[in-house]
Amino acid sequence: MIYQPSLITSSATWIAQQELSDEPRKKQLRVIHEEIPVQDIDPDLRDLGRHIARCAHKHVRVRVPAMCGSQWSHFLRSLETSRALS
Template structure:
């Protein structure tokens, strides 16, 4: 059975072909980035990280606003730093 990719091809035929072949599945590799230095973190995001840390201690819910990828990495790094200091 030769598989011809098409928009109309059912996924069941493709799955059956993959089970018969010995090819391993493709794995997604994780990209490891360097740590962000403390001085480079945006001060507003550091304040938000400290605020969330205080609220979690008091068991208060916190709304995390939408962020871009770079802001999200700064925010997560600020949480790491604030939790490591305690």
């Protein structure tokens, strides 16, 4: 008895079905969000952005803590406003 992994078999079958179907492939769309105004950036994340920008200028390694999506966007916007990584 020859054992075939089901994951490889099912994905190969799915790919064959997709090639035979006439449906156009779905492309993933990028969602464009508005820019965050400077006055709305969280002060703690703005300070973290400045700290990292200074350390990057001095070529010092910095650990970036884990953040949720909204914090990450505030942090990246603070780096953009400080002209560090824009």
